[in-house]
Amino acid sequence: MAKTAFENVYYWEGKAQIPQEGQFIKLKEDNTLEVPDNPIIPFVEGDGIGPEITPAMILVVNTAVEKTYNGSKRIHWVEVLAGDKADEKVGERLPQETLDVLKESIVAIKGPLGTPVGKGVKSINSALRRAFNYYSAVRPVYWMGQPTPIPNPERVDLVVFRENTDDVYAGIEFFSGTPEAQKVREFLIKEMGASEEGFPEDVGITVKPMSEFKTKRHVRKALRYALENGKKNVAVIGKGNIMKATEGAFINWAFEVAEEPEFKGKVITDPEAEPGEGQVKLVKVITDQMLMQLVLRPEAWDVIIAENLNGDYVSDLAASLIGGPGFVPSGNIGDGYALFESTHGTAWDIAGKGIANPLSITLSGAMMLEYLGWKEAADKIYEAVRKTLADRIGTPDIAGGFQKQGIEAKAVGTMEFAEEIAKRIA
Numbered sequence: 001m002a003k004t005a006f007e008n009v010y011y012w013e014g015k016a017q018i019p020q021e022g023q024f025i026k027l028k029e030d031n032t033l034e035v036p037d038n039p040i041i042p043f044v045e046g047d048g049i050g051p052e053i054t055p056a057m058i059l060v061v062n063t064a065v066e067k068t069y070n071g072s073k074r075i076h077w078v079e080v081l082a083g084d085k086a087d088e089k090v091g092e093r094l095p096q097e098t099l100d101v102l103k104e105s106i107v108a109i110k111g112p113l114g115t116p117v118g119k120g121v122k123s124i125n126s127a128l129r130r131a132f133n134y135y136s137a138v139r140p141v142y143w144m145g146q147p148t149p150i151p152n153p154e155r156v157d158l159v160v161f162r163e164n165t166d167d168v169y170a171g172i173e174f175f176s177g178t179p180e181a182q183k184v185r186e187f188l189i190k191e192m193g194a195s196e197e198g199f200p201e202d203v204g205i206t207v208k209p210m211s212e213f214k215t216k217r218h219v220r221k222a223l224r225y226a227l228e229n230g231k232k233n234v235a236v237i238g239k240g241n242i243m244k245a246t247e248g249a250f251i252n253w254a255f256e257v258a259e260e261p262e263f264k265g266k267v268i269t270d271p272e273a274e275p276g277e278g279q280v281k282l283v284k285v286i287t288d289q290m291l292m293q294l295v296l297r298p299e300a301w302d303v304i305i306a307e308n309l310n311g312d313y314v315s316d317l318a319a320s321l322i323g324g325p326g327f328v329p330s331g332n333i334g335d336g337y338a339l340f341e342s343t344h345g346t347a348w349d350i351a352g353k354g355i356a357n358p359l360s361i362t363l364s365g366a367m368m369l370e371y372l373g374w375k376e377a378a379d380k381i382y383e384a385v386r387k388t389l390a391d392r393i394g395t396p397d398i399a400g401g402f403q404k405q406g407i408e409a410k411a412v413g414t415m416e417f418a419e420e421i422a423k424r425i426a
């Protein structure tokens with residue numbers, strides 16, 4: 001297993017090793033962070049390719065922080081257990097200790113965690129989201145020079161804000177043929193005016209709840225991001241024409257947020273107007289329209305605000321435009337609490353071979369640095385990744401992609417790719 005040789009990485013040994021030299025990030029009353037120069041950042045290696053890509057990320061992030069701050073700032077990485085490794089070491093997949101350390105540390109990063117199918121094992125990713133109320137999944141999608149399925153991929157530079165706690169994610173389902181489905185069906189027909197035709201006896205029912213409170217806090221996060229980062233074109237998406245009480249309401253609530261004192265005058269909603277300096281424009285787009293537009297003119301959008309299910313479709317389509325989820329970082333962000341993670345899964349088919357692409361988690365590491373306010377260090381990572389890809393060096397998936405396009409490229413292993421990136425950090 002590849003391990004980083006850095007002295008600021010504290011692997012789990014019988015328990016999480018909290019270093020004396022590190023300090024915990026503090027959450028201020030307004031949910032912003034007070035970040036010390038020596039923050040403790042917990043990491044979960046992850047299952048499958050996790051033990052290969054996570055050390056690669058640490059190498060790149062450490063190098064960028066060192067080169068930017070010359071030792072005056074330094075992350076103290078503390079391993080916490082989850083998934084297969086936790087099961088193996090302590091007999092449970094999400095130990096209380098991990099939850100305790102994550103709570104104290106506020107900000108953390110993780111590799112992919114598998115959900116064994118059919119073993120009654122609950123998703124750890126969902127459990128973490130619930131425990132820390134990471135209500136927005138933030139997915140920046142931008143091109144760094146990798147091979148892509150579309151021409152002029154530099155046109156793609158947007159961030160999808162996917163709601164993480166509402167919608168079908170929080171819903172309930174009743175399977176066809178069960179007494180529960182019959183009970184709900186009868187209630188809907190007898191008391192709520194539903195038709196027999198729409199709800200025949202063999203119906204299965206999924207309930208899709210969406211709430212004003214959860215929608216608005218998510219929308220505020222996205223609009224703040226757009227304003228703080230000089231983004232201009234923001235779309236709120238949904239099938240509001242079909243699902244008026246949920247997706248239609250989602251869109252209406254988004255426009256209500258635009259009228260709140262914090263945003264009034266800064267978020268313009270006239271579709272014909274051009275946003276001025278310090279302004280963003282919020283428009284509504286039907287989800288299927290957005291999926292088409294992303295393929296035909298992705299340059300039109302800077303920020304896309306979506307509820308849970310639409311956010312899933314849109315973020316995967318956007319990611320595939322620039323080569324797939326292997327190149328896209330992700331942050332699950334709530335009121336201050338944040339967990340950054342790779343967007344792909346555990347990739348067991350290539351695990352242990354040293355060939356996994358570490359970019360998703362590495363770019364998530366850069367996103368985490370931005371979240372800490374260490375943007376200069378994050379920028380160094382972006383630049384170095386661009387240079388490495390421009391030099392046509394990458395893991396076999398990347399090199400193979402170039403070669404398919406007739407471009408010569410050098411295939412290297414996971415750690416070697418990270419070293420090549422680190423070498424280019426100036």
Ligand code: NAI
Nearest residue numbers: 111112113114115326343344345346347349350356357397
């Ligand atoms: P997957 O992403 O693990 O694999 C799909 C394909 O992409 C495989 O051929 C794999 O080799 C390739 N791939 C994925 N990441 C790669 C990388 N970094 N470099 C090179 N190739 C890569 O998706 P799958 O098979 O659907 O899921 C496997 C497991 O991962 C499941 O248990 C699933 O629940 C879990 N998962 C976890 C996520 C998380 O922790 N955030 C997200 C998605 C899936």
